[in-house]
Amino acid sequence: MTTINAKDYDYIDLNNKIRKSEKVCELNNCLGQRFISAGLKNKIITINGTPGNALGAYLNGAEITVNGNAQDAVGDTMNDGKIVIYGNIGDAAGYAMRGGSIYVKGNAGYRxxxxxxxxxxxxxxxxxxxxxGSFLGEYQAGGIIIVLGLENSDEIVGNFPCTGMHGGKMLLRSDCKNVRFPENLSVKAATDKDMEEFDKYISEFCRLFGADKEKIMNSAFTIITPDTKNPYKQMYVMN
Amino acid sequence: MGVEFIYPEFEVIRNTNRCITCRVCERQCANEVHIYDDENKVMLADESKCVNCQRCVSLCPTRALKIVKSDCRLRENANWTDGTIKEIYKQANSGGVLLSSMGNPNSFPVYWDKILINASQVTNPSIDPLREPMETKVFLGKKPSFIERDKKGNLKNNLTPQIELSMPVMFSAMSYGSISYNAHKSLAMAAENLGICYNTGEGGLHEDFYVYGKNTIVQVASGRFGVHEKYLNAGCAIEIKMGQGAKPGIGGHLPGTKIVGDVSRTRMIPEGTDAISPAPHHDIYSIEDLRQLVYSLKEATNYKKPIIVKVAAVHNIAAIASGIARSGADIIAIDGFRGGTGAAPTRIRDNVGIPIELALAACDKRLRDEGIRNNVSLVIGGSIRSSSDVVKAVALGADACYVATAALLALGCHLCRTCQTGKCNWGIATQNPELVKRLNPEIGSKRLINLMTAWKHEIKELMGGMGINSIETLRGNRLMLRGIGINEKELEILGISHAGE
Structure with missing residues (x-):
């Protein structure tokens, strides 16, 4: 295992160190360095501290664990791998991600x-x-988004969730009575059969963060899917 | 027929003395205009479906066909033109947003045609490119502002990655999906042969074309289709698409009907689903945010690829370019309002953006004034139609030009402007396998090579005439240009004198 004291490096040097490190790598005293492990595969990285924006951008198979909070654009355009955050994350997490998974113990920001x-x-x-936060799953074209709303008494999601959604699935641990969704979506209470599909993700969440699965499952869940994959089909006339 | 009927725009004129009812026209027309009447043994036509792509005209073996504009016109009106009225009918019939393709066809000023090029007479002799060496090679990317030496006094290579081009022209972004596999292959083969670049557009890179990587610019747009680590490292540069000249400020929707087979695989989205590129990149709200995307791409490719940021030419473009130059981008690509498109809302295409000539002159001046011109290269596009347009663009300050419409014309496009239907009879803007195979990449690439080789020679002749023997000497050399028939303000923005001065 390679241990790096991130305090000594800016992001260019730090990423160079990570590229050259052994497969298992630990960063200590991380404080705001951006782009950590961009595009990497075949690495297992533990970060102690707070990584900067675009953590794991274009990630291609590496596994990242953050013992702390993460900032904006975690897993931007991620292709494969896993990012686990023992804290909160900022805005635009998982923008355009097409593979892999992101698990967050705490809250997520906008978009x-x-x-x-x-x-x-x-x-x-x-x-x-x-x-x-607001705009959860905007333009969602595929994949799965699950929000559990643990330890929150107020609303599980901000304003305008699923705007422009045309693929994938979203599962919210709530009856969503107070959530306003746009048109062209199917918003339903999740059935037991629906929940089977999400079981592996919720189980993994509980394993990672030591949450009580029984307690989590003992709640209403709402599943949101688009009811058209061609949302703009009727919008145009040939000229 | 009724109030929603619009009389066909074109008429099919068939010379029955020449027609041998071979039915080539019928087989060639994906719009199903030509019909064979088995009973009377004659060819008929349903001109309401005709888009005037000229495919039948070109392939009729006896030259029996021509397509003409219909003379069934509404009463003439300089304010309410035929086109304007018919657009209203279409919208009243459908409630839809008008959708068009290819560049803005309206009669706005074309400044290239109002600029004249200098030539040497008596003093400063002209150069004959057939006899003397001429350099058309250009390198795109940030140029270092100082020389670095190590302790022993040896020169340190502090040059950041560059794109090397044999001539200041590249094929601009057209996605696989908006154009066909064979069109992409033709562009890739020609770019490799010519020592220039083509651009994947935002639809990802087909696995067969990774071999052309050295001559490929890969694009990252707001939809991030087909973007992954291997893709980012596949090309010689990465282009971040912020905007497009034909539709500044809006995104793109490739309809689900075009997301089939390989297109779906290359974009990495399911078949039949709309490919939606949102209008903005939702992680970019500022120059600082742009810088973040630029550097995340540099980190993901280990600083081996220059980053291009492409924007549409809009108001205040000079300030925008200055911001981009400070974001860490190596190259700025600016697309003028005449730039082509596979589909854009008509109103946006025809009314939004500014001419590339003015945008280029303004940006080059601004970057010079701020002392940051060498931090970036400037690539411009948006209707570069000929080698003289290229020469004028370079003299106005461009490092290279993007061409797309001219390249498509070389491949057989007849500018019928109906790419959005996906029924391109020339095998270019379609995913129908029967139509795609009409474009032979061997022939297509040869025609592109011919066109660019001819342009290269013309560029040399134009430069030679000015007594200039390299693109480097021509770049930003506005003394070589004069305006004709344009006003003081236009001359001021272009930074050139009037003819006769």
């Missing part, structure tokens, strides 16, 4: 899972333990 997509066996997933 989590924007334009996530999927293709065949590559189905990305974001699981958020706390609540999510």
């Amino acid at each position: 989590a899972g924007i334009h996530m997509k999927e293709y065949k066996e590559k189905i990305p997933a974001i699981v958020i333990g706390g609540k999510a």
Whole structure:
């Protein structure tokens, strides 16, 4: 294992160190360095501290654990791998991600899972333990977004969730009575059969963060899917 | 027929003395205009479906066909033109947003045609490119502002990655999906042969074309289709698409009907689903945010690829370019309002943005004034139609030009402007396998090579005439240009004198 004291490096040097490190790598005293492990595969990285924006951008198979909070654009355009955050994350997490998974113990900022997509066996997933900010799953084109709303008494998601959603699935641990969704969506109470599909993600969340699965499951869940994959088909006339 | 009926725009004129009812026209027309009447043994036509792509005209073996504009016109009105009225009918019939393709066809000023090029007479002799060496090679990327030496006094290579081009022209972004596999292959093959670049557009890179990587610019747009680590490292540069000249400020929707087979695989989205590129990158709200995307791409490719930021030419473009130059981008690409498109809302295409000539002159001046011109290269596009347009652009300050419409014309496009239907009879803007195979990449690439080789020679002749023997000497050399028939303000923005001065 390689241990790096991140305090001594800016992001260029730090990423060079990580590229050259052994497969298992630990960063201590991380404080705001951006782009950590961008595009990496075949690494297992533990970060103690607070990584900067675009953590794991274009991630291609590496596994990242953050013992702390993460900032904006975690897992931007991520292709494969896993990011686990023992804290909160900032805005635009998992923008356009198409593979791998992101698990967050705490809350997510605005625009989590924007334009996530999927293709065949590559189905990305974001699981958020706390609540999510506004514009959750905007333009969602594929993949799975789960928000559990643990330890939050107020609303599980901010304003305008699922705007422009045209693929994938979203699962919110709430009856969503107070959440306003746009048109062209199917918003339903999740059935037991629906929940089977999400079981592996919720189980993994509980394993990672030591949450009580029974307690989590003992709640209403709402599943949101688009009811058209061609939302703009009727909008145009040929000229 | 009724109030929603619009009389066909074109008429099919068939010379029955020449027609041998071979039915080539019928087989060639994906719009199903031509019909064979088995009973009377004659060819008929349903001109309401005709888009005037000229495919039948070109392939009729006896030259029996021509397509003409219909003379069934509404009463003439300089304010309410035929086109304007028919657009209203279409919208009243459908409630839809008008959708068009290819560049803005309206009669706005074309400044290239109002600029004249200098030539040497008596003093400063002209150069004959057939006899003397001429350099058309250019390198795109940030140029270092100082020389670095190590302790022993040896020169340190502090040059950041560059794109090397044999001539100041590249094929601009057209996605696989908006154009066909064979069109992409033609562009890739030609770019490799010519020592220039083509651009994947935002639809990802087909696995068969990774071999052309050295001559490929890979694009990252707001939809991030087909973007992954291998893709980012596949090309010689990465282009962040912020905007497009034909539709500044809006995103793109490739309809689900075009997301089939390989297109779906290359974009990495399911078949039949709309490919939606949102209007903005939702992680970019400022120059600082842009810088973040630029550097995340540099980190993901280990600083081995220059980053291009492409924007549409809009108001205040000079300030925008200055911001981009400070974001860490190596190259700025600016797309003028005449730039082509596979589909754009008509109103946006025809009314939004500014001419590339003015945008280029303004940006080059601004970057010079701020002392940051060498931090970036400037690539411009948006209707570069000929080698003289290229020469004028370089003299106005461009490092290179993007061409797309001219390249498509070389491949057989007849500018019928109906790419959005996906029924391109020339095998370019379609995913129908029967139509795609009409474009032979061997022939297509040869025609592109011919066109660019001819342009290269013309560029040398134009430069030679000015007594200039390299693109480097021509770049930003506005003394070589004069305006004709344009006003003081236009001359001021272009930074050139009037003819006769």
